[in-house]
Amino acid sequence: MKQIAKKTILNVKPYVPGKPIDEVKRELGLRRVIKLASNENPYGPSSKVLKAMQGAVKNVNRYPDGGCFYLRQTLAKQLKLSPDQLIFGNGSDELIVLAVRAFVNPGDEVIIADPSFLIYDIASRIAGAKIKAVALKNFRYDLASMKNQVSKKTKIVFLGNPDNPSGQYFTTKEIQGFFKGLNRDILVFIDEAYYEYVTASDYVDSVKLLKMYKNLFITRTFSKMYGLAGLRVGYGMGNKELIDILNRIREPFNVNSVAQAAAIACLKDKSHYQRLAKTFEAQRKIVCKALDKLGLIYVDSCTNFILVNVKRDSSLVCKKLLKKGVIVRDMGFWKLKNFIRVTIGTDKENKILIKTLESVL
Numbered sequence: 171m172k173q174i175a176k177k178t179i180l181n182v183k184p185y186v187p188g189k190p191i192d193e194v195k196r197e198l199g200l201r202r203v204i205k206l207a208s209n210e211n212p213y214g215p216s217s218k219v220l221k222a223m224q225g226a227v228k229n230v231n232r233y234p235d236g237g238c239f240y241l242r243q244t245l246a247k248q249l250k251l252s253p254d255q256l257i258f259g260n261g262s263d264e265l266i267v268l269a270v271r272a273f274v275n276p277g278d279e280v281i282i283a284d285p286s287f288l289i290y291d292i293a294s295r296i297a298g299a300k301i302k303a304v305a306l307k308n309f310r311y312d313l314a315s316m317k318n319q320v321s322k323k324t325k326i327v328f329l330g331n332p333d334n335p336s337g338q339y340f341t342t343k344e345i346q347g348f349f350k351g352l353n354r355d356i357l358v359f360i361d362e363a364y365y366e367y368v369t370a371s372d373y374v375d376s377v378k379l380l381k382m383y384k385n386l387f388i389t390r391t392f393s394k395m396y397g398l399a400g401l402r403v404g405y406g407m408g409n410k411e412l413i414d415i416l417n418r419i420r421e422p423f424n425v426n427s428v429a430q431a432a433a434i435a436c437l438k439d440k441s442h443y444q445r446l447a448k449t450f451e452a453q454r455k456i457v458c459k460a461l462d463k464l465g466l467i468y469v470d471s472c473t474n475f476i477l478v479n480v481k482r483d484s485s486l487v488c489k490k491l492l493k494k495g496v497i498v499r500d501m502g503f504w505k506l507k508n509f510i511r512v513t514i515g516t517d518k519e520n521k522i523l524i525k526t527l528e529s530v531l
């Protein structure tokens with residue numbers, strides 16, 4: 171079958187997700203396992219969201235509303251956008267794939283940062299794109315070099331804001347500078363999966379920029395702060411014409427009905443999640459202090475995860491942590507030698523992380 175499969179697929183390395191808790195328990199015979207590897211929200215959905223989900227479960231014999239009517243109305247109102255400027259996806263990952271599928275022909279170029287979120291690279295490779303990866307500079311995007319890489323063949327530039335694994339964000343000034351003089355025949359894809367965590371006052375309000383730039387597409391997700399990673403729902407915002415293009419290739423029932431009900435409930439329970447953002451920020455500071463005490467260097471982040479330099483073979487450190495029931499992410503795959511990425515968990519989980527890390531090191 172390999173001979174008849176698309177050539178572009180054969181050099182794709184499959185995405186390796188963080189290990190599920192049950193898998194680690196099963197394989198290592200452990201009772202207590204904590205997962206701080208996939209930037210999930212350890213508290214899960216709020217009680218109001220759970221209730222909305224329970225209500226929706228009764229109707230899963232029916233196909234979902236393919237147009238996500240109520241979710242669309244609720245979100246459009248909150249964002250002060252027109253409903254036709256929104257598209258929903260089976261996670262925001264699906265929107266990355268849709269954008270690539272809609273715009274990239276084999277041989278076209280896609281510009282990404284290195285290291286960055288792996289799905290940009292994987293989706294682009296599958297489409298047969300030539301990938302131009304621009305190295306981060308001190309863990310921040312080198313936007314000038316990325317702009318220098320733009321050619322007539324460039325179709326998409328991916329900007330993670332904040333990006334994963336670096337945890338850094340863009341200011342309004344930086345984004346406007348990037349658009350300045352940039353050919354408008356290029357899709358600028360801003361991925362804001364961690365938008366809800368950022369408290370910095372100079373963080374770009376990218377939705378405002380949609381009026382100015384027709385080639386801008388922004389995605390966000392309910393998987394991270396909103397704690398719905400297992401349900402798969404995210405959204406994209408852009409110019410009407412862009413959304414219309416993406417809708418042509420979207421599967422008709424890509425967002426399930428329980429996810430739609432849960433997402434609406436999340437949007438209506440904003441204060442709960444705003445409080446949670448404060449909790450995560452406070453916990454992140456506590457973890458950073460503990461890392462300082464351990465003498466470890468890390469990349470200070472505005473999200474719910476931190477890149478930590480463990481100053482020795484990171485895969486070995488991850489294996490040892492795993493044996494003690496702590497799942498974190500080895501950054502070797504991202505070519506960040508000696509780095510691990512840890513997600514901020516509950517107070518109790520963070521204490522276990524630090525204690526276990528100390529004993530392993």
Ligand SMILES: *Cc1c(COP(=O)(O)O)cnc(C)c1O
Pocket residue numbers: 209260261262263264287330332333334361363390391392393394399402403404
């Ligand atoms: C987690 C993540 C996503 C994808 O989340 P979905 O669950 O597919 O919505 C997108 N971008 C970045 C940078 C992420 O870390």
